[in-house]
Amino acid sequence: MSSSPGEELLGEIAxxxxxxxxxxxxxxxxxxxxxxxxQAIAADKRALAVAAAASDADSRAGADGSGPLLGAARVAVRRVGSRAKRSVGSRVRSLERASARLAVRYAEELSTRSQVELDRARRLGGSSPVLLRFARVSPVARSYTSLRRVEVVSMDxxxxxxxxxRxxxxxxxxxxxAECGDGSLLRRLSEHGLPGEGADPAWDGAADAGRAGETGGPHGEVGGRLQVVRAGALEYLGGKRSGSLGALVLSGITDGLRPSSARALxxxxxxxxxxxxxxxxxxxxxxSLADMDPIGADLSAKRPLRPVTWCHLLSRYGFGDITVHDEAGRAHYAVFATR
Amino acid sequence: MTVPEPRRPPARPVRVDQVLPSIVERDAVSQHTLEAQKVLHSMGFVSEIFAASFGPGLADWVRPIDELPVEDGGRQWLCYQLSIGSPVADVVLAHPGPKIVNYHNITPSELVDAWMPLLGEEVRLGRLQLQELAPVTELGIGVSRFNTDELAGAGYRRVVVGPLMADTSHFRRAPDPERRRLLDRAKEAGGADWLFVGQMLPHKAYEDVIKAFACYLRAFDSRARLHLVGRPSCPSYAEAVRRYVRHLGLDGRVDLAGSVSQSELAAYYQAADVFVCLSSHEGFCAPLIEAMHLGVPVVAYGVTAVPETVVDAGVVLGAKSPELVAAAAHRVMDDSDLRARLVDRGTERAGEFTLEAARRRFAEAVASVLPS
Structure with a gap:
């Protein structure tokens, strides 16, 4: 026996x-x-596993990388649920499950909307001289402005x-x-007779259209067929009608994401x-970021995801026919999926 | 004759990234990893956490292991939090950066094989990876002497004890009022409250605590209650425990609380009269420190790292026969002098594991091996 807190005491207990x-x-x-x-109960592990699986399937709620808001919502729902179970009994279970699903969906909606508003705030912050001046001394404001892309990265x-x-x-x-950079993809599609529109937070209609030898309109209209507005992807998509888009290209924003923004996107x-x-x-x-200086690259702001993360998110939100084109040596990769 | 070029001293790293197989809320290794990140930031390093899987609440703080950058030339070090076998260790092994292994111990496979064959494979793999990492690791940090002994035995050249970083201070502040009310109401009816906190896994030996508690009910206090708090991480074992409680007719006496919030856990600790730990294997056992911190006397089975964690601040038994544990728990609650002594000594002992002290020791350990 151990000597703590005294052999005598342990002897007395024995x-x-x-x-x-x-x-x-x-x-x-x-x-x-x-x-x-x-021993008898523990012996039949197969029966225990079957019973446990049945019980688990009954109570399992989806858990994935969906951000702290959803995590908190799920915890709250579980807590309410367990209290309800104790006080009212099994009759409320189906109602409880439906409420849990509804609450999670609502929290997801809320989280996505907050991302859209944050995107709008970042764009406004990035172009505000007051905030830019404030940013020199305030880490909070700096985090807003640093999230803006400072250069338009051309697609590979x-x-x-x-x-x-495709x-x-x-x-x-x-x-x-969304986000279309200098609009080169849209321009190219339009030359082949496929009209399009786009958004980019760094869009300067006149300058970009000028570079392409075209005439920029008040909202970035180019040649009467291409429309580009100045907005981030989340802000832009947030303003679109449900079920109204035939094809969507997402780039730019995908180079600098936090996981909760990826989910919202x-x-x-x-x-x-x-x-x-x-x-x-x-x-x-x-x-391709590994070669960059880890501090200069500011990985907390510029965070491209691996294709597998996109595949997971796409399948979670009901997309099918997911294909990945990822070649070593290329600056970019592409993931395609069908709604 | 050519004069050899003087060897350039290795550069101080820019980043010290942490890698671990999985990080979830309410888990000691995960909490330790998050605290270690704060320490590494305070030391001026860029430090991110990379994991193969992570809980939803941690999505904004953790990056997928696939995104682990590779900075050559000693600019990036890795700190691997090792507590289980995982393909993640292969990523660490293949990484060119110098490495630190922070070892939390690995449960022996014979304790989990029967219940969780896959976990059995993982822990076997973990033991193998512990050895594979030894020759390429600059420093092994064990959260207890028991762990550093294992590191040394596995061939690690340089080892140091760096305690688990866990914040226990919040337990004093905010017990969940609803949980506290329920526990207080039960207490009004009389009877002692036993508590054990730990994942519901076979090596935590929930069944042994229940056996001892059944004996205690029969011999000393028929109104007592047992609270078992911890995530049911092995479904078939959890099912067996539930059936055992039912079979013994202890449904109203044994509370299988599952995973609870920190504030609820605080309420459980505050209501407890004794903390009983009969685990067959512990690499450190943070709940023992939490219990001592909150003035709950400890009765524990003295195997693996448990005697080192408790020292003389609890009753550490050399066996865990149910009648012995029941008698020990009764003695701790019935003998007011002994109880007071254990509470005082427990508070002192827990004071040696403050978050600040643990942070300092982790920082010292890391600094001792990095080029200045």
Whole structure:
């Protein structure tokens, strides 16, 4: 026996235990029954596993990387549920499950909306001289402004070919591109007779149209066919009607995401695309960031995801036919899926 | 004759990233990892956490293991939180950066094989990976002497004890009022409250606590209650425990609370009269420290790291026969002098594991091995 907190004490405890058995308070037959009954229950592990699986399937709620708000909502729902079970009984279970689903869906909706509003706030913050000045001394404001892309990153030409080819081949009626950078993909599609529109937080209609030798309209209209507005992807998609899009290309924003923004983005894509619509997600390959200076690259702001993460999110929000085009040596990869 | 170029001293790393197989809420290793990140940030390193899976509430703090960057030339170190076998260890092994292994111990396979064959495979793999990592690791940090002994035995050249970083201070502040009300109401009817906190896994030996509690009910206090708090991580074992409680007719006496919030856990600790731990294997056992911190006397089965964690601040038994544990629990609650002594000594002992002290020791351990 160990020496803590004294051999004498442990000896006294052992004596008392022996006395309980010898005096018949805890007879050997009782102790044997305690042990034997456990062994009997534990022996049939197959039956236990089946029973446990049935019970687990009954109570399991989906859990995935959906952010703290949803996590908290699920915990709250579970807590309410367990209290309800104790006080009212099993009759409320189906109602409870329906409420749980509804609450999770509502929390998801709320989370996505907050991401849309945050995106709008970031765009406004990024262009506000007051906030930019404030940003020099305030970490909070700096986090807003630092999240804006400071340069328009052109899509890898091979990936742009791939996306254009896929959209042209599928003959979609209209393409929406968020965030479209300098609009080169839209311009190219439009040259092949496929009209489109787009948004980009760094869009400067006149300058970009000027670079392309076209005339920029008040909202980035180029050549009368291409429409681009100045907005982030989340903000832009948040303003679209449900089920109104035939094809959606997501890029730019995909290079600098937090996981909860990625969820919101796919959630919005699922809601805004019509059934059968195509989504193309184009992102920098995370490997290409490994060569960059870890502080200079500010990984907390620029965070491209691996294709597998997009696949998980797309399938979670009901997309099918998910394909990944990821080649070593390319700056970008693309993930396609059908609503 | 050519003069060899003087060897450049290794550069101080820019980032020290942490890697672990899985990170979830309300888990000691996960909490430790989050605290370690704060320490690494305070030391001026870029430090992110990479895991193969993570709980929904941690999505904004953790990145998928696939996204682990590779910075060559010693600019990036890895700190691997090792408590189970996982393909993640292969990612760490293949990474060119220098490595620190923070070891939380691995449950022996014979304790889990019968219930969870897959877990059995994982822990066997974990033991193998513990050895594979030894030659490429600069420093092994064990959360107890028991763990550093295992590290040394596995071939780690340099080992140091760095206690588990767990914040226990919040337990004093905010017990869940609803849970506290329910526990207080039950207490009004008389009877002692036994408590054990730990995942519902075979090596935590829930059944042994229940056997001892059944003996205690029969011998000393028929109105007592047993609260078993912890995530049911092995469904078939949890089912067996539920059936055992039912079979013994203890439904109204044994509370299988499952996973609870921190504030609910605080309420459980505050209501407890004794903390009984009969685990067959513990690499450290943070709940023992939590119980001591909150003035709950401890009765524990003295195997693996448990005697080192408790020292003389609890009753550490050399066996866990139910009548012995029942007698020990009774003695701790019935003998007011002994109880007072254990509470005082427990508070002192827990004071040695403050978050600040543990952070400092972790920082010292990391600093001791990094190029300045």
């Amino acid at each position: 004596n008392e235990a022996r006395g309980l058995v010898e005096n018949g308070v805890l007879p050997v037959v009782y102790l044997d029954e305690l042990e034997d009954s456990w 030409p091979a990936i742009e070919d791939l996306v254009a080819d 959209l042209l081949r599928h003959g979609v009626p209209h393409v929406v591109h 796919v959630h919005l894509a699922a809601g805004k695309l019509r059934r059968g619509g195509t989504v193309a997600i184009v992102s920098r390959r995370p490997g």
